[in-house]
Amino acid sequence: MASELRKRTISAIVMAAVTLAATWYGGTPFRLFAAGMSLLIYYEWSKMTRLPEVDLRGDAFGWVAVVCIAANLAFGDVSLGAPLLGGFVITALLLKFLRRGSGWMPGGVLYAGLSGISLAAIRGGDQFGFMATLFLFAVVWGTDILAYFFGRSIGGPKLAPRISPGKTWSGAIGGTVSGVVLGSVLTLSFFSQISPRTVMLALALSVASQIGDLFESFIKRRFGVKDSSHLIPGHGGVMDRVDGLVFACFTAFLLAMAHAAWTGYGETSVAGFLFGL
Template sequence: MSRELKLRIISAIVLAAVILTATWYGGMMFRLFAGVLSLLIYYEWTSITKLSDTNPTGYAWGWFAIAVMSGNTIFGEPSLDLPLLSGFTLTAALFPVLRGKNWWLVGGMIYAGLSGISLAAIRGEEPTGFVAMVFVFAIVWATDILAYFVGRAIGGPKLAPSISPGKTWSGAIGGTVSGVIAGGAVAAVYHGRIGIVVLALSLALSIFSQIGDLFESFIKRRFKVKDSSHLIPGHGGFMDRVDGLVFACFTVFLIAVVHAAITGDVPGSGGGILPGF
């Protein structure tokens, strides 16, 4: 086994242990994880897009905004999450509208801010939030792992050769099937049954986790960057590791927002927001 592979395995085990421990305990520990992850993602996004050079004022504003949003995620009131994200993002939009700057600042604030907000909202404060978070993890990790191995074993037509040349349609389909199975397995253990809503949700999260992976690949290829950073030994950066996870969480959160608009329930105000958990 090569030194690099050993380093990757050790880093993956440590990272998984930290995430699962924070998820198990929930509360302040998980909110701290979500808030810090939001800051790390903004750091990597701005490093990739070179925002400090192209838009230094916006770059500083973004740090202030993400710091405030992360602080609210950790210590504040969940019902303020969306108003804060909306207000800071709309203000950031003034830079490209009035000053002719690019839109990478706005994109980074949404991506980083919504990452922490959606993770914290799914976990919530109740035990059911732990199961909901494990449900999302199982789908994303099963999709990612099986997509890699199925793609290598079967090969075939490329999924998006201009964005990520290594990904194939066979891998994407294999990953999606395994993601649905993993989500159904978690639901079966927790509920004792598997409903059509769970399977449909598992399918959606698996697909969007792969879209998240492709999205991050697009950003890195656009700026000719191999890794989002070198913060994780042997793995690159945090965006490289959580790209699929955060898109899956975005999907859950947006479903919850639509549900809230219909029922009046505020996402993140209680114990988890995933339907059926």
């Protein structure tokens, strides 16, 4: 038991150090980090859903799509990521229906591609992107850690017993409140005041992160697997650690895009949207 705890602790420290260092440097290091995350997520998605067994040609296309998206993230123009992803997802859906392939392939392309694109878009290349990424981490990590604490301490009715029997409503509510508080405190450390919109967005991101956690639990239960992979000693796979984060990233990125389209400010960054800049 002590050996397993030591392994988990060391892995957690290494993961946090790599993530925060990439976030600090931004630019190419962070884009490589986001691209690598997309590739690892698709690898785990493909493995969990058994795509190589049920739809080998579809899985091959999925890999081509995600590699192209990752290459664009790392070395191309991040702003082209969303159109590129849209084209690949539409093509994947057409292939699925024309060939009667697995629907998990286009789902994997969307999930893995949007994970890297949204994370890279949030970080951007300036100090506000750095702040926005830290804000996202504070909300998601605060939600995840304190939901576990409140759930174990208070217990009570289960949140989604058929999907994740360990999660409770007390944990979900406690985690949400904690995520909003931590995100708000971090925002106040950057700025002299905080807008109601930022608080509401913290609430939305906290809820989204818990939905992401439940979504991955659903996939694992659907395919009868315990962990998404064994890539991280003591923790399972990458998806096991970032399931909540990527859903929060999706939410922030898509809301910012919708806001830019609605207001006509096409150049509004995700950070500007989050903090009302």
